[in-house]
Amino acid sequence: MSDASFFKRGAGLTVGDIGALTGAELGAGTDPARLITGLGPLDRAGPADLSFFDNPRYLDQLASSRAGCVIVAAKHLAAAPAGLPHLVAGNVHVAFAAAGRALFPAALTPAAILPAAGISPRAEIDPSAAIEPDVTIEAFAVVGPHARIGSGTVVSPGAVVGTGCTVGRNCRIGPQVSLSNAFLGNRVVLHPGVKIGQDGFGYVPGPEGLDKVVQIGRVIVQDDVEIGANSTIDRGAVRDTVIGEGTKIDNQVQIGHNVAVGRHCVIVAQVGISGSTTIGDGVMIGGQTGINGHVEIGDGAQIAAVSVVAGDVPAGARWGGIPAKPVRQWFREMRFLSELAKKGRSPRHDSDE
Incomplete structure (x- = not known):
């Protein structure tokens, strides 16, 4: 090698x-x-x-x-x-x-795949799209009607910027990224395979099965956000899904419809955030954590990896476990269970004696 x-x-x-x-x-x-x-x-x-x-x-x-x-x-x-x-x-x-x-x-940021700058003749760009100077759009990228792309941005091969989407200045749109119903700020980095703005998951039981709930909101991604490979962010149902400025999202994260993520948050790989959750500024969420819908997580809270958040988390709190709870309580419970396991007995057995 x-x-x-x-x-x-x-x-x-x-x-x-x-x-x-x-x-x-x-x-x-x-x-x-x-x-x-x-x-x-x-x-x-x-x-x-x-x-x-x-x-x-x-x-x-x-x-x-x-x-x-x-x-x-x-x-x-x-x-x-x-x-x-x-x-x-x-x-x-x-x-x-x-x-x-x-x-x-x-x-620091993904580079263009091909050495030639500018717009490739093999890219598909609708005539109504507004492209500022100094934009690189590579081969096989697609830019839809009335889309807008700011100067200094690179759109990689196979990426799709859908109808009416706005991409700010100095952004990096990686290979096979798909944007629909979305507005991106400046200096946003989307790694390969990111999908933004598709349907949220919405169905209600009807007389003949599951009836679809239309999703007519948008996704707003503010300045300086970075989103890792193969992460997905659903558009809102009747309100917008928002990712606050400076937030960093790892690979393979799922963010549901109507979620509002604050500024300068860290969301690690394989986190799943259900719809209509509100996450404050400066929140840190460990990998493989699941967050229930309609939950509020306060500013500066930290959630340990492999946790399940079923209810609201106060600002500045440190929670973990399944279901998540304050870290000190979680550790006490884990220690208690460990001690019981070592003894080979349970409280029920004790009461039977």
């Missing part, structure tokens, strides 16, 4: 530059002029690579690392071997991420 990377190294940054960029302090004996051009894990990084250490589990890898520089927290300084160039950061992950963005800016 070839070792070639899809993201080529650039001119790089000196260790001093990285320290200034991230606010990290130069470690004792570390040469600020040392050039860093890449990133790597502790056990594979070479003399021109930046790595990080923030978990004692990897002490052996730190001891033998050949990295050109390692970002460490002050509490782990004693673990750094003598002679290993290092930077000391208050938040190791934030500093490493900032350095990565500077070293590999091309990895």
